[in-house]
Amino acid sequence: xxxxxxxESLADDHHGDSHDHKMTGIKRWLYTTxxxxxxxxxxxxxxxxxxxxxxxxxxIRAELFQPGLQIVEPDFFNQLTTTHGLxxxxxxxxxxxxxxxxxxxxxxxxAPDMALPRMNNWSFWILPxxxxxxxxxxxxxxxxxxxxxxxxxxLSTTYSNGSTAFFVFAVHIMGIxxxxxxxxxxxxxxxxxxxxxxxxxxxxxxxxFFITAYLLIAVMPVLAGVVTMLLTDTYFGTSFxxxxxxxxxxxxxxxxWFFGHPEVYIMILPAFGIVSTxxxxxxRKKLFGYSSMVYATASIALLSFIVWxxxxxxxxxxxFGELFFMYCxxxxxxPTGVKVFNWVATMWRGSMTFEMPMMFSIAFVILFTIGGxxxxxxxxTPIDFQYHDTYFVVAHFHYVLVTGSLFSIFAGTYYWLPxxxxxxxxxxxxxxxxxxxxxxxxxxxxxxxxxxxxxxxxRIPDYALQFADFNKWVSxxxxxxxxxxLIFLAxxxxxxxxxxxxxxxxxxxxxxxxxEVASPAPYHTxxxxxxxx
Amino acid sequence: MSKHNPRWLLGGGLFWGSLIxxxxxxxxxxxxxxxxxxxxxxxxxxHMLVLYICTAIGVIVFGAMFWSIAFHRKSKGAKPADFHxxxxxxxxxxxxxxxxxxxxxIPATSTLIDMEDNDNSDVTIQITGSQWKWHYKYFxxxxxxxxxxxxxxxxxxxxxxxxxxxxxxxGQNYLLEVDKPLVIPANKKVRFLLTSDDVIHSWWVPAFxxxxxxxxxxxxxxxxxVDKPGIYxxxxxxxxxxxxxxxxxxxxxxxxxxxxxxxxxxxxLTAQAAEAEKAxxxxxxxxxxxxxxxxxxxxAYCAACHQPTGLGLPPAFPxxxxxxxxxxxxxxxxxxxxxxxxxxxxMQGYGKQLSLKEIAxxxxxxxxxxxxDSGDLVQSADVKAAxxx
Numbered sequence: 001x002x003x004x005x006x007x008e009s010l011a012d013d014h015h016g017d018s019h020d021h022k023m024t025g026i027k028r029w030l031y032t033t034x035x036x037x038x039x040x041x042x043x044x045x046x047x048x049x050x051x052x053x054x055x056x057x058x059x060i061r062a063e064l065f066q067p068g069l070q071i072v073e074p075d076f077f078n079q080l081t082t083t084h085g086l087x088x089x090x091x092x093x094x095x096x097x098x099x100x101x102x103x104x105x106x107x108x109x110x111a112p113d114m115a116l117p118r119m120n121n122w123s124f125w126i127l128p129x130x131x132x133x134x135x136x137x138x139x140x141x142x143x144x145x146x147x148x149x150x151x152x153x154x155l156s157t158t159y160s161n162g163s164t165a166f167f168v169f170a171v172h173i174m175g176i177x178x179x180x181x182x183x184x185x186x187x188x189x190x191x192x193x194x195x196x197x198x199x200x201x202x203x204x205x206x207x208x209f210f211i212t213a214y215l216l217i218a219v220m221p222v223l224a225g226v227v228t229m230l231l232t233d234t235y236f237g238t239s240f241x242x243x244x245x246x247x248x249x250x251x252x253x254x255x256x257w258f259f260g261h262p263e264v265y266i267m268i269l270p271a272f273g274i275v276s277t278x279x280x281x282x283x284r285k286k287l288f289g290y291s292s293m294v295y296a297t298a299s300i301a302l303l304s305f306i307v308w309x310x311x312x313x314x315x316x317x318x319x320f321g322e323l324f325f326m327y328c329x330x331x332x333x334x335p336t337g338v339k340v341f342n343w344v345a346t347m348w349r350g351s352m353t354f355e356m357p358m359m360f361s362i363a364f365v366i367l368f369t370i371g372g373x374x375x376x377x378x379x380x381t382p383i384d385f386q387y388h389d390t391y392f393v394v395a396h397f398h399y400v401l402v403t404g405s406l407f408s409i410f411a412g413t414y415y416w417l418p419x420x421x422x423x424x425x426x427x428x429x430x431x432x433x434x435x436x437x438x439x440x441x442x443x444x445x446x447x448x449x450x451x452x453x454x455x456x457x458x459r460i461p462d463y464a465l466q467f468a469d470f471n472k473w474v475s476x477x478x479x480x481x482x483x484x485x486l487i488f489l490a491x492x493x494x495x496x497x498x499x500x501x502x503x504x505x506x507x508x509x510x511x512x513x514x515x516e517v518a519s520p521a522p523y524h525t526x527x528x529x530x531x532x533x
Numbered sequence: 534m535s536k537h538n539p540r541w542l543l544g545g546g547l548f549w550g551s552l553i554x555x556x557x558x559x560x561x562x563x564x565x566x567x568x569x570x571x572x573x574x575x576x577x578x579x580h581m582l583v584l585y586i587c588t589a590i591g592v593i594v595f596g597a598m599f600w601s602i603a604f605h606r607k608s609k610g611a612k613p614a615d616f617h618x619x620x621x622x623x624x625x626x627x628x629x630x631x632x633x634x635x636x637x638x639i640p641a642t643s644t645l646i647d648m649e650d651n652d653n654s655d656v657t658i659q660i661t662g663s664q665w666k667w668h669y670k671y672f673x674x675x676x677x678x679x680x681x682x683x684x685x686x687x688x689x690x691x692x693x694x695x696x697x698x699x700x701x702x703x704g705q706n707y708l709l710e711v712d713k714p715l716v717i718p719a720n721k722k723v724r725f726l727l728t729s730d731d732v733i734h735s736w737w738v739p740a741f742x743x744x745x746x747x748x749x750x751x752x753x754x755x756x757x758x759v760d761k762p763g764i765y766x767x768x769x770x771x772x773x774x775x776x777x778x779x780x781x782x783x784x785x786x787x788x789x790x791x792x793x794x795x796x797x798x799x800x801x802l803t804a805q806a807a808e809a810e811k812a813x814x815x816x817x818x819x820x821x822x823x824x825x826x827x828x829x830x831x832x833a834y835c836a837a838c839h840q841p842t843g844l845g846l847p848p849a850f851p852x853x854x855x856x857x858x859x860x861x862x863x864x865x866x867x868x869x870x871x872x873x874x875x876x877x878x879x880m881q882g883y884g885k886q887l888s889l890k891e892i893a894x895x896x897x898x899x900x901x902x903x904x905x906d907s908g909d910l911v912q913s914a915d916v917k918a919a920x921x922x
Binding site (some may be wrong): 390 | 566
């Protein structure tokens with residue numbers, strides 16, 4: 001490439017639209033191979049799924065508002081909890097992170113686009129079909145899946161309501177989408193980094209997505225395997241999980257959680273990456289312990305493969321197994337602790353301001369840590385016998401997934417919205433979103449700890465009278481939290497429509513290549529790689 | 534831009550404080566039960582130990598963070614320091630948590646070893662879960678029975694929008710009561726062998742700190758030794774289908790003396806029931822009697838799936854009203870399905886749970902209720918003949 005073209009492509013950042021070849025209308029979105037378009041599609045899709053899954057949760061909370069069966073039948077209640085879980089995990093959280101990956105990774109490593117743009121288009125566009133299949137089962141005679149998002153056999157095979165095939169094919173498509181997305185992330189990061197950007201110079205955000213993508217490639221095929229075994233057990237007479245035919249229902253759980261535990265980290269490691277980007281920006285101080293953060297992320301990922309059976313302490317494991325999985329699980333507290341300490345150390349003696357990305361990040365650190373504490377408690381086998389399958393567990397994983405993953409997604413959205421839209425979002429409206437969310441989310445999930453300790457099992461449509469008070473408050477918190485997300489929608493829409501013009505770098509403490517291009521980011525960026533020293 | 538005002542934090546604290554200490558919470562249990570066994574108290578102590586450790590860590594970490602938030606802010610003119618790594622500090626906050634974890638793992642290990650010691654039991658009881666009831670079988674005693682939720686359907690099926698919040702019509706042990714509780718002796722080591730007839734269930738009594746899955750085709754072990762006679766309640770803890778929320782566990786712990794008396798009573802009852810079965814073979818019941826007993830039995834055992842209306846919840850639970858099977862189909866086959874169940878479906882066999890008389894009545898009821906009007910009358914002797922017992 002000549003010097004001229006380099007200059008020209010650098011200049012592209014300012015009049016990029018001239019080289020777009022953008023189609024108009026729906027075709028632009030259907031045929032797009034542009035990482036920013038696909039990132040946008042992922043983010044909107046995940047937000048629609050968040051509202052869908054949230055609507056299901058509201059029906060659940062309405063039913064649980066007071067004792068007795070009020071508005072739904074127990075079987076439909078099980079369909080609600082199952083699809084709520086599936087939609088939130090596979091439809092809301094995971095695609096949101098893939099959206100961030102698509103939008104930000106190429107800009108952060110100075111690449112022109114994702115390495116495999118056509119596959120990128122596919123990995124998004126099969127996703128709506130997966131969820132259409134899943135959600136359509138609500139309208140079938142069988143009803144939607146009713147065996148829990150963990151679909152334990154034989155409840156999901158011999159004793160299922162006939163929705164198993166829909167469920168299996170939906171999960172297969174979600175899995176294929178995730179694997180394609182993950183391969184794209186790995187290939188992009190390995191091959192398209194700007195000259196001079198060695199692995200240990202990559203932003204931590206890039207590192208966390210890199211490691212997450214490996215986790216996805218490792219465990220998604222396991223999920224595909226287990227749902228296929230489920231399918232053949234249900235419809236083709238195999239007995240993988242049926243003792244009568246020489247199988248074992250507990251083997252299902254081993255295989256499922258061998259996928260399921262790394263999956264948990266798939267949903268939290270990117271959150272670590274986002275928060276580790278934002279806290280230094282608003283503390284105006286470099287991330288403390290960058291390399292220890294990288295090693296901690298990698299350790300968590302590796303440990304995630306040898307802790308799966310801590311979900312299964314009550315299945316009748318031998319003592320040695322229980323001890324092994326207890327010790328390994330407790331060990332995860334160490335790298336996780338390192339991360340939290342590093343974030344606090346980053347803030348320490350910084351020069352902090354508290355715009356909404358920072359507020360959500362701080363809320364993330366505190367509330368995720370509370371989820372981490374309850375995780376540590378759950379790791380201890382003897383007490384897990386009391387906590388297991390109660391609302392204590394529900395409280396735990398909602399603290400890490402909602403106030404953890406989801407809050408990091410909010411933080412990241414506010415942080416990069418100016419880059420995406422070219423406008424500043426309304427700080428006052430965002431403040432409403434933050435405070436309404438933070439109050440209601442704690443009203444929603446904190447009392448669940450008490451309910452679990454007092455003995456309320458999860459996944460029940462009705463409960464004994466001593467659980468009534470807390471459930472009422474939890475439901476009120478749930479409705480408030482759900483409605484608060486409409487404020488978020490309003491902030492985003494308002495920001496897209498207009499607002500104060502955003503400079504290339506709206507946050508004075510922010511670092512990274514993405515701030516070197518204009519706001520909004522031109523359709524094509526870094527057609528020529530920048531130099532990193 | 535936001536000026537993060539400490540008053541917000543204070544306000545938030547007051548809000549939470551008032552919520553937590555509001556007198557309305559007086560009835561609600563906040564913490565884990567200490568229970569009534571040595572193990573459950575160990576578990577409780579362990580729970581409190583970890584809770585205190587987590588709270589202490591939380592106070593230190595969040596304290597440092599809030600200190601930083603309060604003072605290291607740009608609005609107060611804070612200038613950013615430029616330190617960003619320290620191997621010494623990293624090693625320190627890797628090592629300290631490891632030490633803390635080891636201090637937690639040691640008591641946890643010893644409690645776990647105690648919990649898994651199933652040897653030398655005095656009494657052994659087999660617990661079998663099925664959708665949605667528990668079956669208890671006492672080894673060497675010839676005593677076995679089902680334990681089913683006894684809260685009347687009217688109490689929980691308050692459809693039609695009863696949003697008045699009136700709980701008065703619900704009993705004190707709403708959803709935590711059964712027709713026949715498990716009875717065990719106090720101060721004896723009782724071993725449980727758990728299995729399931731269909732899906733996975735989980736038998737849980739918080740006061741004993743026993744929660745163990747009942748897996749179909751496999752047997753799990755658990756044990757308890759209760760100090761204090763009394764009634765202890767728990768629930769199924771593993772999603773097991775539609776009525777997972779409606780299969781409570783109730784255990785009545787009796788003193789050695791009362792337990793022996795109970796055993797004798799049960800033996801007498803078993804003998805009586807056998808007599809009654811024999812007598813019913815030669816007796817013939819009128820249609821009215823059959824329909825009456827049939828309706829009662831149907832509501833208790835069949836209505837959860839096939840619904841009081843007989844319309845079922847297809848496709849999993851087929852309708853009995855107007856179906857070929859219950860009207861023109863073979864009576865013998867009908868009896869066979871009720872007695873032995875249907876393999877690979879939710880239909881379990883009721884031969885063990887119901888008397889011949891009850892089966893005869895329920896089959897008669899199903900063939901004549903809801904306008905089925907087949908006119909078929911089934912007697913105990915027919916059931917015996919058809920089921921080949």
